[in-house]
Amino acid sequence: MNKFYVTTPIYYVTAKPHLGTLYTTVLADVINRWQQIQGKETFFLTGTDEHGQKIAMAADKAGKSPKEFTDSFIDAYKDTWKEFEIDYSHFIRTTDEYHVKAIQQWLQKLIDKGDIYKSSYNGWYCTPCETFLSDKETEGAPEDKSQDGPACPSCSRGTQYIEEECYFFKLSKYQDRLLDFYKSHPDFIFPQERGNEVVSFVESGLKDLCMSRTTVKWGIPFPGDEQHVAYVWADALNNYITAIGYLQEGKQAEFEKWWPANVQVMGKDIVRFHAVIWPAFLMASDLPLPEHLLVHGWIKVGDQKMSKSLGNVMDPRFLYQEYGPDAVRYFLTTQMAITQDSPFSLQDLEGRINSDLANEMGNLLNRMVTLAKRGGLDLVSVPADWSEASLKLQADAQKMVKDVQDYLDTYSLHMAYAEVKRFVAAVNAYFHAQEPWKLVKSDPTKFAEVISATAHSLYVIGVMYWPVMPDKMQALLSAIGVEFSIEKNSLASLRGAWDKSFTLEQVPVLFKKIERKKVSEEVKVVEKKEEVKESGIIDIKDFMKVNLVVGTIESAEAVEGSDKLLKLQVNCGDKGVRQIFAGVKKFYEPEALVGKQAVFVVNLKPRKIMGMESQGMMLFAEKEDGGLSFISPGAQVPNGSALR
Ligand code: ME8
Numbered sequence: 001m002n003k004f005y006v007t008t009p010i011y012y013v014t015a016k017p018h019l020g021t022l023y024t025t026v027l028a029d030v031i032n033r034w035q036q037i038q039g040k041e042t043f044f045l046t047g048t049d050e051h052g053q054k055i056a057m058a059a060d061k062a063g064k065s066p067k068e069f070t071d072s073f074i075d076a077y078k079d080t081w082k083e084f085e086i087d088y089s090h091f092i093r094t095t096d097e098y099h100v101k102a103i104q105q106w107l108q109k110l111i112d113k114g115d116i117y118k119s120s121y122n123g124w125y126c127t128p129c130e131t132f133l134s135d136k137e138t139e140g141a142p143e144d145k146s147q148d149g150p151a152c153p154s155c156s157r158g159t160q161y162i163e164e165e166c167y168f169f170k171l172s173k174y175q176d177r178l179l180d181f182y183k184s185h186p187d188f189i190f191p192q193e194r195g196n197e198v199v200s201f202v203e204s205g206l207k208d209l210c211m212s213r214t215t216v217k218w219g220i221p222f223p224g225d226e227q228h229v230a231y232v233w234a235d236a237l238n239n240y241i242t243a244i245g246y247l248q249e250g251k252q253a254e255f256e257k258w259w260p261a262n263v264q265v266m267g268k269d270i271v272r273f274h275a276v277i278w279p280a281f282l283m284a285s286d287l288p289l290p291e292h293l294l295v296h297g298w299i300k301v302g303d304q305k306m307s308k309s310l311g312n313v314m315d316p317r318f319l320y321q322e323y324g325p326d327a328v329r330y331f332l333t334t335q336m337a338i339t340q341d342s343p344f345s346l347q348d349l350e351g352r353i354n355s356d357l358a359n360e361m362g363n364l365l366n367r368m369v370t371l372a373k374r375g376g377l378d379l380v381s382v383p384a385d386w387s388e389a390s391l392k393l394q395a396d397a398q399k400m401v402k403d404v405q406d407y408l409d410t411y412s413l414h415m416a417y418a419e420v421k422r423f424v425a426a427v428n429a430y431f432h433a434q435e436p437w438k439l440v441k442s443d444p445t446k447f448a449e450v451i452s453a454t455a456h457s458l459y460v461i462g463v464m465y466w467p468v469m470p471d472k473m474q475a476l477l478s479a480i481g482v483e484f485s486i487e488k489n490s491l492a493s494l495r496g497a498w499d500k501s502f503t504l505e506q507v508p509v510l511f512k513k514i515e516r517k518k519v520s521e522e523v524k525v526v527e528k529k530e531e532v533k534e535s536g537i538i539d540i541k542d543f544m545k546v547n548l549v550v551g552t553i554e555s556a557e558a559v560e561g562s563d564k565l566l567k568l569q570v571n572c573g574d575k576g577v578r579q580i581f582a583g584v585k586k587f588y589e590p591e592a593l594v595g596k597q598a599v600f601v602v603n604l605k606p607r608k609i610m611g612m613e614s615q616g617m618m619l620f621a622e623k624e625d626g627g628l629s630f631i632s633p634g635a636q637v638p639n640g641s642a643l644r
Pocket residue numbers: 008009010011012013019020021023024049236237238239265266267268269270297298299300305306307
């Protein structure tokens with residue numbers, strides 16, 4: 001099969017994209033490009049999920065119609081993907097007309113088949129996840145249904161009780177077929193541990209799924225019963241087939257060409273939807289199931305998942321401007337282990353840029369080209385003989401390519417690229433051991449051989465890293481005279497003996513070393529004092545606008561690169577755990593603040609500090625000596641207590 005179809009989830013457009021959504025999308029892009037250099041014809045789908053209660057509520061809060069609201073974020077998604085070289089084939093929006101029509105036809109098909117029936121639903125619902133909780137998940141729910149219900153097992157937020165007429169999908173009917181499928185396809189889900197969780201969930205028993213809502217108006221009208229709109233996941237999951245022509249006139253051949261998907265990439269929050277409901281929908285539609293699901297862990301900030309609702313998201317734009325797209329793509333692909341949750345920090349990102357990219361790779365290219373040119377070697381030809389060390393390097397390159405291929409067959413991206421990184425280190429070791437700076441005078445033949453082996457190695461590195469860093473690897477390859485194209489420089493071009501000639505060009509600065517200074521400047525910009533408004537008398541209404549609460553500082557750490565800032569995690573009770581920056585490094589050791597109650601403003605517009613959000617302000621009193629002292633209540637009070 002020479003085709004490859006890869007998808008990302010379609011993201012809820014309640015805000016601009018963030019580092020978490022970028023992570024998934026970069027992984028899918030790397031997979032897509034990897035397939036391209038293997039000579040496959042590929043289709044890469046991404047897009048946005050635009051219906052449902054969550055979007056309707058967010059739009060309402062913003063004072064916009066749902067469509068106006070979702071429209072306002074689309075450019076931000078498309079621009080960010082463009083900046084990060086995300087080469088998608090199609091961007092689907094679930095408000096697209098072809099999708100809406102296909103969903104209505106699909107629902108009708110299932111109604112006709114008897115897989116959808118009308119009844120009524122009552123139970124607890126999590127709006128942020130757009131999920132109905134199972135019986136097991138609602139054990140211990142409050143008697144009083146008007147209260148917030150049990151915490152959602154996925155996002156830990158409160159749930160609401162709903163009671164309404166709805167259409168059900170006979171999910172329970174597919175329980176045995178699903179279990180048989182998992183058994184006969186043990187590699188359906190990568191990594192496999194995530195598959196085990198799914199099997200035990202299905203084994204514990206599936207209930208039929210509510211497929212429509214009457215209390216939500218923002219959705220696809222249910223065929224034949226316009227009081228109902230399609231449940232948002234019933235609408236969203238099918239994007240993977242409507243985008244390639246499912247149930248659209250004249251598109252059957254295109255649909256059959258691409259479906260089933262080879263791999264569908266997602267975070268672990270939505271694995272149940274994709275590994276249980278989605279396959280059951282496909283079974284009911286008599287369609288084949290996707291080959292694989294690739295399920296990755298969270299990008300975390302401290303102990304928390306990075307998420308729009310927690311407000312701790314890192315803005316991809318900041319990373320793009322500060323570090324460039326390829327370095328960020330490199331970091332996300334190679335440093336985040338797909339199997340686990342991984343913390344993200346700018347310090348780690350800068351560390352990798354400086355050591356892996358600027359030192360190891362950039363310097364190697366630079367030193368090789370500079371030295372070769374100094375030795376008069378603008379054209380590097382194939383030597384008559386390869387030394388033992390060069391043959392060893394060549395064998396190492398072949399092995400590395402094979403190992404990468406094996407790892408990528410199971411979508412172990414971070415493991416695969418760890419092999420390329422190891423090879424870069426091996427080439428550096430070879431280059432230094434050969435001491436070409438001495439050979440340039442003493443043994444020009446050997447010198448030319450070392451340069452050729454290094455140029456061949458850089459060629460292999462350039463092609464192998466192209467899926468991760470398309471722009472920088474094209475620059476690397478053109479420095480050794482290779483105009484990159486997928487057809488000419490595919491994986492196949494790396495196999496066989498080393499027989500290439502290279503024309504050495506001027507070396508670009510591939511990756512600039514990051515000076516910590518740069519980050520401090522950023523901090524200074526953010527720290528710049530807001531203009532103080534002319535002081536004057538205010539009335540009580542003005543005072544009441546400021547939401548002051550007591551919170552407990554759960555953790556505190558110094559912000560590296562800043563001589564002023566401490567980063568605090570503050571438990572503000574029902575106002576949540578807030579990340580708040582305070583410019584008091586000079587006055588307090590971080591440990592001295594941990595466990596203390598203090599006063600915080602919690603309705604300030606969030607500010608970006610080093611790309612992270614500060615979600616409030618800690619209050620201090622000025623001391624006589626110019627120092628600052630925090631303000632605490634006279635007695636221990638519950639977190640979130642208001643000041644009046
Ligand atoms: O769930 N770390 O949309 P969504 C890693 N519309 N990945 C993260 C992340 C983090 N901190 N935060 C988000 C939806 N993601 C539905 C999907 S598909 C038919 C419908 C990524 O906007 C990750 O891929 O909440 C996660 O699964 C997805 O964003 C959730 O995006």
